Amino acid sequence: MATTHTPAPTAPATSSRGAGVALMSGSAVSNQTGAAIGSLAFDTITPAGVVAVRQWIAAVVLLATTRPRLREFTSAQWRLVIALAGVFAVINLALYSAIDRIGLGLAVTLEFLGPLAVALAGSRRRIDLTCALLAAAGVAVLMRPQPSADYLGMGLALLAAVCWACYILLNHALGRTLPGAQGTATACGLSGLLFVPIGIGVLVTHPPTWHALGYAVTAGVLSSAVPFLCDALALRRVPAPLFAIFMSLNPVLAATAGLLILGQHLDVWQWASIAAIVTANTTTVLTRR
Template sequence: MIRSDSPLAGRPGRGLAVISASALSTQSGAAIGSLAFSTFTPIGVVAARQVVASVVLCAIARPRFWRFSAGQWRAVALLAFFFAGMNTALYSAVDRIGLGTAVTIEFLGPLGVALLSSRRGRDLFCALLALAGVVLLTRPGPTSDLLGLGLAAAAALCWAGYILTNRTVGQRVPGVQGTAVATLLSSAAMIPIAVVILWNVTLPPEAFLYATAAGLLATAVPYALDLIVLRHITALMFGLGMSLNPLFAAVVGAVFLREDIDLLGWTGVLLVVLSNGLTLAGGARAGLGTGPRARTSLSVSG
């Protein structure tokens, strides 16, 4: 519910604009981070992003992890695994098949969770739309980068696991403390990899700037925007805004990274966006996965 004293009250367009800016920041961060792939590698960029995410979330949540029980730690550790796996697989896929294609496939993860949480007949149509969109975009064949497509699919599976595990963590750990500690664990696990990269490769200064920008734009900025706007807009509007991510990824990839997507590919992207929008909008009306925990799963991921 939008509060009457909020600057977004009675102005749904402003709320959607803020959520869209969050999505655009996320994809711009990924695009800038990809500029460091050739020297820092995708895993190195992911490590930088994880560190930024852990700093931002821990500063906000101030988790009292020393009070966690064994059951809480198990859930948080599994969440950390999915978080690290999701971003590592996604950035590795971006390096091979491009930002627009990788993000579009990755969004099958939250779409799948929403579809499995619903019993509405319309969602079968949405699933077919998404499948048709991915086929049009990727058109797998003998010359396709199957490893890249597989990495994007792995990112989708990890995102689905992240959302489902985040719900469990939300039930066991108050607030977003569990999510904050999960990002801390995932970044700690990836720091040794980044150290090895730094030890063996002499990186140009711009590589550090690109990696840091990726962390800020893909994590800190969207999380801050989402944290502000989620208090003032409906779950329906948030879901619709988030469904634009594949489209923004394709546009950013085409404009800034010179990625070539033909007409059929753009049609595929739009079909996936439409499928996500219809599913998330219907889920919001039905109360499926629209609480703060579900929204956090989307806003700190992807």
């Protein structure tokens, strides 16, 4: 009688998952390290100058790697691309301006309310309501009245959160009409064009030093080019839920980068708030079917 057996998982599959985790880890660390290094140039070329350089580098990398067929875009696709370009411009300028005012860890934590809001929107599950309340409690603690509270900085971070939610929805719509990352790359290119006059104006009124330009370029490479390439490779090796969980850890990495690179210290309540928002994000992902 013939016997059958279930083959053990192959080494390549395990190796591929491990490579995916390494890529996601590298992407997250690179992203937050780049943001921290970029903030070192704020005093010289302002957040707008750093964002301009970052957008230019991102545009070059994405357009070079995707090579979108612009002549084949329909008017409906162009409308989505233009809207996404505007979102790109606002989200990065709002986030970096927030980092300048309230620090890297708190700015990125508040920004991550955007993806959480999209995940929870329209849900009636009890676990999602619990996650929403947990995140709301974290935000309430972060934004509690105190002498050092910078509500403009917090508002800018929340604006970045709204933009990130719009980015997710627009990217989803573009993904259904354009193959690959053509829409995202084109939007990034248009956003880079928007920052040409802004960047020139900033660099003229705030003459850059070589150190400042180096910080800004490093931010562009570490926070745009490296994450884009790492994420694209990681998504081929790991399931989307695992990728989303790793994304949820970015606030912790941002706070750590802020501490180690910028010397930005957080109190116990701020760390607890970050933990609450990260837990809400992670729980929402883990309990999705």
